[in-house]
Amino acid sequence: MRGITKRFPGVLANDNVNFTVEKGEIHALLGENGAGKSTLMNMVNGLYRADEGQILLDGKPVKFSSPRDAIDNGVGMVHQHFMLVPTQTVAENLILGQKTPRFYINYKKLEQDIADLSQKFGLAVEPHAKIWQLSVGEQQRVEILKMLYQGAKLLIMDEPTAVLTPQEVTDLFKTLREMTATGHTIIFISHKLDEVVAIADRVTVLRRGRVESTVDGKSTSKAELARLMVGREVLFRIQKKPAEPTADALVIDSVSCENDRGLPALRNMSLTVRSGEVVGIAGVAGNGQTELAQVITGLRQATSGKVTVQGQDVTNQPATATIDQGLAYIPADRNGVGSSPNLNLADNLILKSYRRPPIGSGWRIDLGLVRSQAEQLIEQFDVKTPSVDLPARLLSGGNLQKLILAREISRQPKVVIAVYPVRGLDVGAIESIHQMLIDERDRGAGILLISEDLDELLSLSDRIVVLFEGQIVGEVPPEDERIDEIGLMMAGTKVEQSHAT
The missing domain is CATH 3.40.50.300 (P-loop containing nucleotide triphosphate hydrolases)
Incomplete structure (x- = not known):
């Protein structure tokens, strides 16, 4: 060229x-x-x-x-x-x-x-x-x-x-x-x-x-x-203090569900995420990660089991119920699910808050407040854009993800579900987004991090569980020397078997 x-x-x-x-x-x-x-x-x-x-x-x-x-x-x-x-x-x-x-x-x-x-x-x-x-x-x-x-x-x-x-x-x-x-x-x-x-x-x-x-x-x-x-030095591993988890923030109790083809996606799965910790879920795509996030956030029906957020049962409740309980969702598909590409940035930032004061009241929306809050969040989260009126589809991948994080984190959630939050992003954006998630953990939120990037899981997680064919096959601490063991479990090897290997 x-x-x-x-x-x-x-x-x-x-x-x-x-x-x-x-x-x-x-x-x-x-x-x-x-x-x-x-x-x-x-x-x-x-x-x-x-x-x-x-x-x-x-x-x-x-x-x-x-x-x-x-x-x-x-x-x-x-x-x-x-x-x-x-x-x-x-x-x-x-x-x-x-x-x-x-x-x-x-x-x-x-x-x-x-x-x-x-x-x-x-x-x-x-x-x-x-x-x-x-x-x-x-x-x-x-x-x-x-x-x-x-x-x-x-x-x-x-x-x-x-x-x-x-x-x-x-x-x-x-x-x-x-x-x-x-x-x-x-x-x-x-x-x-x-x-x-x-x-x-x-x-x-x-x-x-x-x-x-x-x-x-x-x-x-x-x-x-x-x-x-x-153009500057970059931290590849986020510096973080040891987690200080407290009460249960998210409890998944014996949950099963089906995928879009009617086949089992989750099989009697149980997991607890406490306030103030990051629980990483490792696994190859297609082993139930997408369905797990959807069941938690009210986007998919569970066939059995129970999901609670901050002690409140949200099983098979609409997505608005999980939002009202303080759950934030950063989906894998930032274009199709995480944002509305043809809406401008200001409108995207109120997608989960327009129903409640001070933004919304009855049938009215305070457009002046929408704009001022959008400008404040865009500056705070370093979203590079010429205007809040720009359609979301024109943002780069990193800036769109920062926009989604700005919307979700600004609500000070109790639980954050982050699915492949830095997929396809550059090292600068990765560093920034990882720091945001750790800051939320330190604020007291419970973080469920779903990723296939083992470096990301090892950097952010306080503990790692591995999902295979809709079941948890093992739990390991986030240590570099365990990476081969995690990889084997991602392929279906039970934790006891991987130790033997």
Whole structure:
């Protein structure tokens, strides 16, 4: 890529970017949220056209008019925000847009191909499941499989390991090395700097739309990459005092529920979160994490069992009941569930408070107070935006998550349910959001942290439980030397068995 510039109304996304990837290498692309990484790769993938500059593939100038054009030329991208059709099955999404001879699709062969790829890359999916029935993590697996199935030679991978156990990450990295040894080329976009240092041959860092530096992946360090990304030193582990838990804040007693396909998602699960502690839940996506959060927050019916918040029974109560009991919810899907993308920032900030004084009274809403409080929260939580009137969809991922946290935490909740709160965010935003959660713990809130990022769980949690197939298979202290044990339990090994291993 030579001299690439891309503008949007009021935004210079990429400014004279020069970026070279050599055949057969794994080249990591880093940068803060909003630094221009996705825009740059969307031009390689045919979603956008550059305003200025030139793209060359195998030394020849190319201008892709669409992602279909790009994949026909061997360029595929696994997007951070999924490009899937929710009402279609996994198998149908994998072949969407491909040419089929004589209008015939051999579904038996297709399902076998999916099974072979799933086994090879450790990315288990159900071919007959519809996308809307899958968790966020499972949808990301489908995106990865889709590009592999379509035969990409240059594969752009945006946060590909977010839903994998440590063992699966190791297996994936082995596969990527085998791919590059046979001539495949990988552009690896990640915010997990440990992974970048482990896998990348070279690393390019973008900052404010420009190339800050390109460095050798084997001779650099996490600290140096973080400094290049954000322009300052970054804490990778939040400094926190020992927890001082008190009374039970959230009690889950023998809860069972079903998923969207009518299959068991939680199986007689029991867990207690006390005020003043962070309880981390580890597990591979699809093992009941989404359903657990939904049952607690009133978004899914429990088939048995009981959920109490601050001693009040909220089992199968509407979401408004859990809100009134002081429960805050930071969902995995910050665009579709955590915010209303087409509403402005001020309106998003009152989604849980407009029914009550001082914001709301009867049918009236104090718009002046809404605006002044929004401006105050945006400043307090460092949400970077030109105006509170900006639609939420125009915020970067990090700023949108800060907006959601501002809405939830400003209510001084008694219990916080945080589901993958920093997925896809840069190291600066991660540091900020992690500190907010610890501050809430120290204020006395009970925090339930659901994540697949073991570094995040080890950094924030006071204790960690592992969820597998809707059941808790073990509890361990948040110690680095237990990471292999946690990984084994995420794959279904009971805690006693993992000790023996």
